[in-house]
Amino acid sequence: MNYTALILLLKSAKMKSMNKRPANARLITGNEACAEAAIVAGMRFFGGYPITPSSEIAEVLARRLPQVDGVFIQMEDELASMAAIIGASLAGVKSMTATSGPGFSLMQENIGYAAMAEVPCVIVNVQRGGPSTGLPTLPAQADVMQARWGTHGDHPIITVAPSTVGETYAWTIKAFNLSEQYRVPVIILLDEIIAHINEKMIIPDPKNVIVLDRQRSTGSPDTYLPYQQTDSDIPLFADFGTGYRYNVTGLSHDETGFPTNDPKKIKSLYCRLNRKIDRYCKQIIEYKTEYLDDAEICIVAFGSSARSAFRAVRIARQQGIKVGMFQLFVLWPFPYDILTELAARIKKFIVPEMNLGQIAHEVSCATKSDVIKVNRVDGGLITPAEIFERIKNVSV
């Protein structure tokens, strides 16, 4: 899948903008970019419940969706929001919700349902400090593990984490594409900084944006198997109300979509559900590197911490320190193999993140090394100076 085109498009547009101001240049927040990008991606159903710092996504969509014959509904809570977007997706409409920590916790049961029943949908979690009500108006990056393991049972999930307004735009579109392509719920982890920061970005012409749709069955409804084991491991979808009268359940089911207690069939389902992401992880995983070729130290960062990390790396380079940058765009599936390879020539990894070491733990697993953790959990963002200090003090 060629996503590079989209990223390139955004990049080249950004460069052009330095010289003159094109008509499609806008100063917008991450939340606005996310909402607008979702519409470009074909999202036509939003069900949500207000929560800081994500509410602007709902507010923009409440205004925009009726203009494009989409549905906006403010549900009675987050459990209902998650349920409603699954219902809408089964009717064949791309759907999403947006929330923050407490709401994300409430959505977990039905996120598992979407994973189990293979219903494409996108969940935006604008992270705030936690646990519990925590810090509603301040940023954090502490829902990384919840995004992966928040719902019970072994389940497939994809999680992406942009770090700028432009990336939020691009990755919102990609989130829908990934969800449609692999029939999994995709989680977009923003944080309060990216959500509320105003940045200039060039809105790409929708004509140039890659938008993917789930593969639908074109065969006879009589022989349709909603959860058929195919070569791709991704079954063909059929919209409700199009003549394919099938059953969808959160119970363990066989290829027909009906509940089963047959151990063979149960195993086959769970293995396929998880294999679906494992086998395509090379296509799904994306990251960005800078100054890595001769680097002895590598910073691994994501989201708004990556912004500070890039700055710290550039300052360090000016002082002749051989440090490079590895920015994760996709957190789950995690790029274990790539980091393992990198560990062969990198002497020290530094992981700045606004939590107590969630991604650091994964980096440590992948690199089989003690990583240096730079953490903040006080509602403040990690500054370039904090990261630079740690780079300076590494003895390699």
Added chain:
Amino acid sequence: MFPYENYLRLEKFPHIWCTGCGCGIILKSLLRSIERSKLAKDDIALVSGIGCSSRTPGYVDFNTLHTTHGRAIAFATGLKLAKPRLKVIVVSGDGDATAIGGNHFIHAARRNLDITLIVYNNHIYGMTGGQASPTTPIGKKGSTAPYGSIEPSFDISGLAIAAGASFVARATCYHVVQLDRYLEKGLMKKGFSLIEVLSPCPTYYSRPNRLGTSVDMLRWYKDNSIMAEKAKKMSHEEKKNKIIIGVLEDRERPEFCEEYRKLCDKIKDHRR
């Protein structure tokens, strides 16, 4: 003989329900009402949550959606709004609809979303082994109310009326002729319709409470039900411990999907 087989996934039988359960009575009544309403199978979505009643979708040849506990109405809300031409029917139990899913129930009624909700009210959690529910009467036992429930129970129909449903009716598994009629009316009514059906659970409600067999329960329904029109003329004392059956509400209120469509059109006119 009514052609039930036209609507059933016969290969999924035998069903999981106990002998004497009311689920089958309600299912057959629903199928007869659907036939009379002339609804096409492709255009019907039957949505459920978790519980005995919620296993109904597995046995019928519609678009069927078996969701999480309590959330059927919320799933149905998304489905209906995304494809308003679908006739969306939700089957639920007393625990599913009024305990864990109570919030979605009242809000769907408040929005007056065009779906039909059928609540099989057997006063107990049957699927999980007979725990007390929000409709277990005071003094009646459940496995989690071994000394008898001390909680007042919900009036499910009253809740729907208060929240704004267009159509509300109550029947029992004994009053099948009326049930057929109420279900048909509910299916045809634009807006949120609730049909509450008192249903026997011989295994987990009647047995621990020594209420006899399923037939005894049906007889009890017969002897203790009063039609709504008659109940209006009765005193509060006379109605005590009686089941009021009949059409309890039938009114015209703006329906949510239509209101949403109007909103979209208005915006576009304004922009033009």
